[in-house]
Amino acid sequence: MTFHIITIFPEIIRPYFSKGVIGMGREKGLFDLKIYNLREFTTDKHRKVDDTPYGGGPGMVMKVEPIFNCIQAIKDSLAKKEKSLVILTSARGKVFNQKKAKKLVDKYQHLIFICGRYEGVDQRVAEFVADKEFSIGKYVLSGGELAALVMTDVCARLIEGVLGNEESLISESYNQEEFDYPVYTKPEQFKNWLVPKVLLGGNHGEIKKWRDKHRVQKN
Ligand SMILES: C[S@@+](CC[C@H](N)C(=O)[O-])C[C@H]1O[C@@H](n2cnc3c(N)ncnc32)[C@H](O)[C@@H]1O
Known part of the structure; x- marks a missing residue:
């Protein structure tokens, strides 16, 4: 292209x-x-x-x-x-x-x-x-x-190879019916703002459930 x-x-x-x-x-x-x-x-x-x-x-x-x-x-x-x-x-x-x-x-x-x-x-x-x-x-x-x-x-x-990780493209908002899920990174706590516990536990089933539930539009 x-x-x-x-x-x-x-x-x-x-x-x-x-x-x-x-x-x-x-x-x-x-x-x-x-x-x-x-x-x-x-x-x-x-x-x-x-x-x-x-x-x-x-x-x-x-x-x-x-x-x-x-x-x-x-x-x-x-x-x-x-x-x-x-x-x-x-x-x-x-x-x-x-x-x-x-x-x-x-x-x-x-x-x-x-x-x-x-x-x-x-x-x-x-x-x-x-x-x-x-x-x-x-x-x-x-x-x-x-x-x-x-x-x-x-x-x-959208061109193959442009995003280092093709998985990002699949889950991205607007490339599918649902929106992308919210993401967090270190630290676990900043001020009194906490990362949801479920994301820290390593239970992939629960993590997926949480992410699917939070694929929502803000407007
Ligand atoms: C100041 S604007 C002209 C606006 C025009 N008089 C009107 O009211 O529709 C100058 C140029 O900016 C670009 N432009 C302005 N708004 C845009 C938009 N929402 N999407 C895409 N291009 C836009 C167009 O190329 C346009 O010719």
Whole structure:
């Protein structure tokens, strides 16, 4: 799997992919990340990626041409038989979730994310360039970079080998019908807050019973 991220702020994306399980997964070559600076796909001397909205109104709108040029360049670089999907990050899109992530990981070799900024992206990108429009929640971010990072992180965890211990993936919340169980570590007592006794006893049957009982949602 290769994640392609199109942004005007490449420096926001890079550090995230150098740390933790995601960083290690990339280092091991379990997936690849390519970041594209949108300004490099402009054709004017000012490298303009935005302009004023038709019909008036506040703020600036991201232009369709550089985004189209970038997507074309990415698609031209892919092998013919590889499947790719272009995702526009958008507060108005369908809300992304674990199920959608699993489908994408199973089906595509390339996920291409477009990060919007300003007042948003020229609607022709949603209509003619992107295949899907995804939101990461019902709120407005300043840009699509966080959304692209959230979605790539969720997908990357599902790639075989990325999590050191595959068991974590099986028991994780949202990968099954139930939520993950609460976890504790040393010390047994901090202030007067105690770890449940059953977890200290080594009775695996009882531990399983306790964990199953506590797989509950908080909201
Ligand atoms: C300031 S927002 C634009 C918001 C737009 N004017 C609106 O009200 O829907 C700039 C960019 O951030 C990204 N964005 C904002 N909220 C998002 C969300 N909840 N999920 C995904 N991307 C989001 C999109 O790429 C968007 O084009």
